Amino acid sequence: MNGSGPRLGRNRLWVWLFLTPTIVLYGVYTIYPVVASYWYSFVEWNGFDAAKTWVGLANYRAVVADPLFWNSFKITVLFMVAVVPVKVLLTLLLALVLNSPKLPLRTLFRTAFFLPVVTTTAIVGVVMQFVFDPASGPVNVVLRKLGVVADGINFLGDPKAALWTVVGVYIWKWFGVTLIYWLAALQTVPDEVYEAAAIDGAGPWGLLRHVTLPLLKPFAVIITLLTLESTLKIFDLMLTMTNGGPFYATEVVEIYIYRWAFAATVPQLGFASAAAVVFGLFVGLIGVLQLLGIRAARKARSER
């Protein structure tokens, strides 16, 4: 668009007019909140109608001194560490099998494994409360019938079991996304590569080890990072399955913030904001890691 004088001026008006909805909505609901969280983290503020009083770093000191904050931080990281390798590796295995044109019914299988992804997380969380019910839930009925346990496991009521139950449900729920990532990555390997390797006498294992897996390496970085980042968003599932309990055993940072801001009798919005800022820095760090990883992976791909 290299129009002269007035034309350019009119275009510039249109350009900004087109950007206005995004700037306004994004400004109010994303930029402002990010900036405001910092300001709120320095005030004492007990409820959305209450006045704010400047307290300096007191909220940060209180957050850092609260063992339950570090507990929630630890659980968030533990959740991540438990989910990511299992999910990334299992989906890769299944994708390798599903990618073969020789497998019958592969589209149907893909549909089945992807189905939980489209369902509402909060509703799945509620249904899972019943599925894992210690007395009449179907999982415990099976376990008792098989004679594995005598009285049924209190999957969500036992502090030792609750987190692992949610980890299992989370992997089940979001398995399909990572599976599709791997299948898309496998699609980028051109058939000629396989044909050439087969002519050179490579068997199926040789193909996998020396052709497929090395070609998937850059994707492995991106897929791991995307999976890592998505495990931070577990509020819906956690709140509906365990509500952070029992005894804070599944209280991730998002639930911790929610508890202080919305579920407490006297909301501590400044304190919750300080926790959110600390958590935000952590998320930002992962985001930077992700951008660096993607850049490195792109470079590796273009050099190939």
Next chain:
Amino acid sequence: MTDVLIGRTRGNRWSPGRILRRLPWWGAAVVIGIGGLLWIYPFLWMLGASLKDPLEVFTSGLSLLPKHAEWGNYSRAWGDAGFGKYLVNTVIVTVTTVVLVVLRCAMSGYVLARHQFFGRKIVMGILIATLFVPTGYTIIPVVEVSQRLGLLNSLTGMVLALSGGAHVASVLLYLGYFRQLPRELEESAVIDGAGFLSIFGRIMLPLANPVTATVTLLTFLGTWNAFFLPLVFTFSRPDLRTLSVGMLAFVGENSTDWSGMAAAASISLLPVVVLFVVLQRYFVEGIAGAIKS
């Protein structure tokens, strides 16, 4: 007789060698099939429970089929528990959010891709910098600003908040698509006397239909399934709850009504599941797009 004929014409489709070679794959298919069945078992259990007698759910254990279909669960969930109203709320919120998001993302993606202007780099930088901001991080200021604007406890406020946050990926999808279109498109349109608005509305937006399909689907999914924002926006207005929030409230109040719970969950999940089965190719492509780019 016919088998033999087909076998011959198709080049030994059922020859012993071929069957032997295929056998491992059928074995794998059976194993994966059992896994797939277990995978969707919770949904089958839920559907079965939604038609069972309220007492039957507790005693029937694993059996999926009810003794007789108890449709009363559905009318209880739909009417008494308010899921009819929640469904309407969810549809209103989802449809308006999708329209808003598609329009605003297409418009901003278009100008960022095809126009040079002062401030372009700043806008891009801010968008990318906030790519990963999670809801938990912004929720307090979002509620505060909504309250100050008088938008808390209203569906309008919920829609605005849902369409205002995130969606950077959608802008980038449009941007990437518009950028690779040839320059001649606009040049010839300008010669034909088309203005800014008609170039966008008549030429660019229709060309971007594949992106619009993806963005529509992903936004639909995200909004229909949204929970955190609808939850905090309806604390004092139960009549504005969406399905996901209504579900949590329902089990909070009726923790022993398992068949009612299952019916309510079925009402909530059926629309997305049907949509997914019909349009699954687009769903899969939309998700796969994240990795290809």
